[in-house]
Amino acid sequence: MASPFLGEFLGTMVLVLMGNGVVASVLLKDSKANNAGWIVITAGWAFAVMSGVFTSIAAGGADAHLNPAVSLGFAIISGDYSKLASYIPAQLLGAFLGATLVWLHFFPHWARTEDPALKLGCFSTGPAIRSPFWNLVSEVIGTFVLMLVVFSIFSKAVSGTGPAPALGPLLVGALVWGLGLSLGGTTGYAINPARDLGPRLAHALLPIAGKGDSDWGYAAIPVIGPMLGAALAALLVSGLHL
Secondary structure, eight states: OOOHHHHHHHHHHHHHHHHHHHHHHHHSTTOTTTTOOHHHHHHHHHHHHHHHHHHHHHTTOSSOOOSHHHHHHHHHHHSOOTTHHHHHHHHHHHHHHHHHHHHHHTHHHHHHOOOHHHHHHTTSOOOSSOOHHHHHHHHHHHHHHHHHHHHHHTSHHHHTTOOOTTHHHHHHHHHHHHHHHHHTTTTOOOOOHHHHHHHHHHHHHSOOTTOOOOOTTTTTHHHHHHHHHHHHHHHHHHHHTO
16 A cells, blocks of 8 residues: 555655644634734645654655655756656645645634635745745755755755655755745745645635636746756765765
8 A cells, every 4th residue: 555656746745734734823803813924834844844754654655755856956966857747647636635635624714714814825925025036046945955955955965865754854844944934934944836726726726715817827836946946956965975
């Protein structure tokens, strides 16, 4: 039963359920966490990443990428692109299911929340200032840093043979928390095409009470930007032989 596909699927589902769950807790009306703020959101996403990685590994996904950009980065480093064909669909499907579970979990709150933009924010990212070029640059930089530090965490230069198995997810979660606090305020730090596209599709298809449009005009940026950022980081790491 356990398999890399299942691991990527379940891990990404947990990632999005907990990550978008904390966003919904903060944004939706009459939630007990309403207006808890950005630090709560970034902390929740950090724990979501950690939990998703542990789940993925336990379910047979030893790589635990949970992110097409991460999968692309490791493919560039290794020269083996064969995993992309199974990992990316698993990640997208897991993200879609995770977002659907968020909708179900907070079901009464959608009708009580008047602002459609807040509802969309519980599914996908959006810019604080809409400027497509600079929004793309933000996503490229954020994902570049994500990949560079992930490669560094697991490099022999940092930890000899690598961190202890249970320590890796904790360190990656801390990295995502730091990224959210430092670089996330511009675009909501998608840094993961599946995390944005899967839930955006869920928002478009689900009968969410009082929802607006799914902002497809912006949707390419949190897909293209992370892929570019990951590719650039992988090329740098390849040159440095980290």
